[in-house]
Every structure is written in C-alpha cells, then in structure tokens.
Amino acid sequence: MQVTNLVNGVDLDRLSGTIDAVTADPALARFEFRASNHWIDGGYSRTTIKGFYGAGQEDATRTEPFTVDADEPPVLLGENRAPNTVEYVLHALAACLSGTIVYHAAARGIALESMETTIHGDLDLHGFLGLDSNVRPGYEQIRVTIKATGDFDDNQLATLADLTRYSPVRDIVTNPVAVAVDVVRG
Amino acid sequence: MQVTNLVNGVDLDRLSGTIDAVTADPALARFEFRASNHWIDGGYSRTTIKGFYGAGQEDATRTEPFTVDADEPPVLLGENRAPNTVEYVLHALAACLSGTIVYHAAARGIALESMETTIHGDLDLHGFLGLDSNVRPGYEQIRVTIKATGDFDDNQLATLADLTRYSPVRDIVTNPVAVAVDVVRG
Numbered sequence: 237m238q239v240t241n242l243v244n245g246v247d248l249d250r251l252s253g254t255i256d257a258v259t260a261d262p263a264l265a266r267f268e269f270r271a272s273n274h275w276i277d278g279g280y281s282r283t284t285i286k287g288f289y290g291a292g293q294e295d296a297t298r299t300e301p302f303t304v305d306a307d308e309p310p311v312l313l314g315e316n317r318a319p320n321t322v323e324y325v326l327h328a329l330a331a332c333l334s335g336t337i338v339y340h341a342a343a344r345g346i347a348l349e350s351m352e353t354t355i356h357g358d359l360d361l362h363g364f365l366g367l368d369s370n371v372r373p374g375y376e377q378i379r380v381t382i383k384a385t386g387d388f389d390d391n392q393l394a395t396l397a398d399l400t401r402y403s404p405v406r407d408i409v410t411n412p413v414a415v416a417v418d419v420v421r422g
Numbered sequence: 423m424q425v426t427n428l429v430n431g432v433d434l435d436r437l438s439g440t441i442d443a444v445t446a447d448p449a450l451a452r453f454e455f456r457a458s459n460h461w462i463d464g465g466y467s468r469t470t471i472k473g474f475y476g477a478g479q480e481d482a483t484r485t486e487p488f489t490v491d492a493d494e495p496p497v498l499l500g501e502n503r504a505p506n507t508v509e510y511v512l513h514a515l516a517a518c519l520s521g522t523i524v525y526h527a528a529a530r531g532i533a534l535e536s537m538e539t540t541i542h543g544d545l546d547l548h549g550f551l552g553l554d555s556n557v558r559p560g561y562e563q564i565r566v567t568i569k570a571t572g573d574f575d576d577n578q579l580a581t582l583a584d585l586t587r588y589s590p591v592r593d594i595v596t597n598p599v600a601v602a603v604d605v606v607r608g
Contacts (some may be wrong), residue, residue, distance in 0.1 A: 278431030374593030383608030422569030
C-alpha cells in the first residue's frame with residue numbers, strides 16, 4: 237500500500253526529496269524554460285511550450301506541446317481571439333503567488349481549503365505608443381488581493397502573506413531581469 | 423466600398439485614430455487590466471480574464487471570459503495539465519515583443535512577412551525553495567531571438583530591434599513594477 241503525505245495537494249515526501257536532492261547536488265536546481273512564438277497577424281500570435289531542462293536532465297514527460305495564443309481586444313486593434321500579453325502577465329503573477337503560498341504552506345503544515353486571487357494592473361498607453369518618453373510602456377503598479385480559507389490562525393495568515401516573497405513571478409515583475417533581445421533576418 | 427489601410431495586419435487608419443484621440447484627451451490612454459485566479463490543487467489553478475477598463479470606458483466586446491490554466495511538470499510536483507507560471511512569462515514576453523514590433527513597424531511602413539521568436543529563461547530553484555537567500559526566485563536572465571522576414575533593409579532591421587523598447591512586457595520584466603499583495607481571510 238502506498239501512503240502519500242499530501243497537504244494542499246502537495247506531496248510532502250516528494251517535496252522534501254527535492255530539497256534533499258538539491259542540497260546534495262546544487263546543480264540539480266538549475267532550470268532552463270523555453271517557448272517559441274509564431275506571429276500570425278497584427279497583435280495575434282501563437283506560442284508553443286514543451287521542452288525544458290531541469291533537475292539535471294532534459295524533461296521528457298510532455299508528449300504534446302502546449303499552445304497558447306495572444307491577441308488584443310478591438311480597442312487595441314485586435315479581434316479578442318485570446319487574452320493580451322499584459323493580461324497574461326497578470327495570470328502568471330496571480331497563479332504564481334497562489335502556487336507559491338500552497339507549496340510553502342504545505343511545507344509548514346498549514347492546510348488551505350480555498351484560495352481566490354484578484355489582480356489589477358494600471359497601464360498608460362502613452363508609453364507603448366511612444367507619445368511620452370516619461371511614461372513607461374508597462375504597468376505602473378499591480379494590486380493583488382488573495383482570499384484564503386483553511387485551518388490557520390491569524391499568525392499563520394500573516395505567514396501566508398510573507399511566503400509570497402518566494403514567488404518567482406513576483407520577483408520577475410518586482411525586480412529587474414536582464415533581457416537580451418537579438419533581432420535577425422530569418 | 424470600405425478601403426482598409428492594412429500593414430502587417432494592423433489597420434493604420436485606426437492606429438492613427440487612436441493616437442489622435444489620445445493626443446486630444448490623454449485620459450483615454452488609461453487602462454486597467456484584470457484577472458481572477460481560482461486555486462484547484464497543488465500548483466494547479468485556473469485564471470479567468472474578461473473585463474478591462476480603457477479608452478474611457480469599461481470594455482464590452484468580450485461576451486465570454488477567457489480561461490487559462492497553470493500547472494507544474496512532475497519534476498516540480500505537478501501533472502503537466504498546463505504550462506507553468508514562469509513559462510507563461512516567456513509566452514507573454516515573446517508575444518509582446520512580436521506584437522510591439524508589428525505595430526510600430528506598420529506605423530513606419532515596414533512590411534513584415536514572418537516572425538518567429540524563441541525565448542529561454544534561466545532559473546535556479548534554490549531561490550523558490552528558500553535554500554539560499556543569495557539566489558533570486560525568478561529568472562536570472564532571459565534570452566530572445568527574433569527571426570524576421572519581410573521587405574526591409576539592414577537599417578530597418580536595426581530599427582525593428584530598437585522598437586522592442588516600446589514593449590510593455592519587456593518593460594515589466596526589465597524594470598521594477600510595484601506589486602502590492604494583500605492576503606486576507608476569505
């Protein structure tokens with residue numbers, strides 16, 4: 237009989253196994269994620285996501301690629317065929333905050349019942365349009381509210397908020413990441 | 423007969439109309455994008471995207487919400503039900519660089535035939551796992567290669583590369599964005 241030590245849907249034995257493995261061999265912590273985007277028309281494009289490197293090897297668990305589309309709404313000259321790219325940033329950030337809380341809460345024995353996250357980002361189109369060099373193209377600020385229920389007291393609720401500092405996407409959005417872009421003739 | 427002035431799938435008359443409108447009334451440039459995320463299990467969650475505010479009004483063109491899932495691969499204790507959150511960041515960035523080039527190239531009369539973008543992000547799991555406070559949770563760096571074909575000379579190719587500075591997601595990833603996170607009892 238296999239007994240799985242699950243908290244919040246996280247297998248704690250596998251999580252501690254991962255931590256032990258990375259502690260023994262730090263190189264196992266190195267990951268390279270990848271995506272390929274194919275431009276279709278205007279602001280409409282399609283991204284394919286499949287392979288990545290991590291835990292010392294090329295992943296082989298995904299037999300089919302994921303495809304994810306991006307488009308713009310009509311007011312931004314698109315046709316609403318998919319969310320736009322800055323909406324995907326909100327998705328990535330909200331889901332990452334949620335997942336980060338879930339994993340780290342599990343490791344601390346905090347059991348969650350539900351979590352609902354709402355996220356808003358403010359953007360001034362002057363930046364993207366190049367109409368005002370004092371206005372950044374991206375979000376001016378992002379506001380997130382996470383409503384959690386579960387078996388935790390007020391101190392543990394404060395802990396949940398503090399755990400979001402481990403969120404990779406929170407770090408990516410909050411702090412600078414070096415992005416090297418090479419445009420070449422195809 | 424309606425004659426549409428299309429370059430790269432971008433309606434130039436509507437684009438210049440947008441620029442004129444924002445120039446006449448700067449408040450029209452204010453957008454608020456939104457998303458809601460529902461946690462399901464472990465690193466698996468579902469984001470709903472529909473409404474946004476922009477161009478002086480609440481958008482009413484989307485009759486159905488978009489739903490976008492996030493999960494993790496097995497090596498990160500998930501079940502590959504969707505890309506993970508840092509892969510969505512790569513999608514958002516690649517699609518945004520592409521769309522930004524397309525719109526700004528259209529405005530400059532540079533006609534593109536195709537654009538294929540590959541993107542890689544390096545991440546050290548020590549940060550997310552909280553095993554080393556000197557390692558950030560997010561990407562250490564991101565590398566992008568954009569292969570473009572079309573009717574442009576080498577100077578215009580250099581212009582295409584320069585146009586990526588207008589990309590909202592490039593700005594969000596490269597420069598700090600203030601993220602306010604409130605965790606409350608649901």
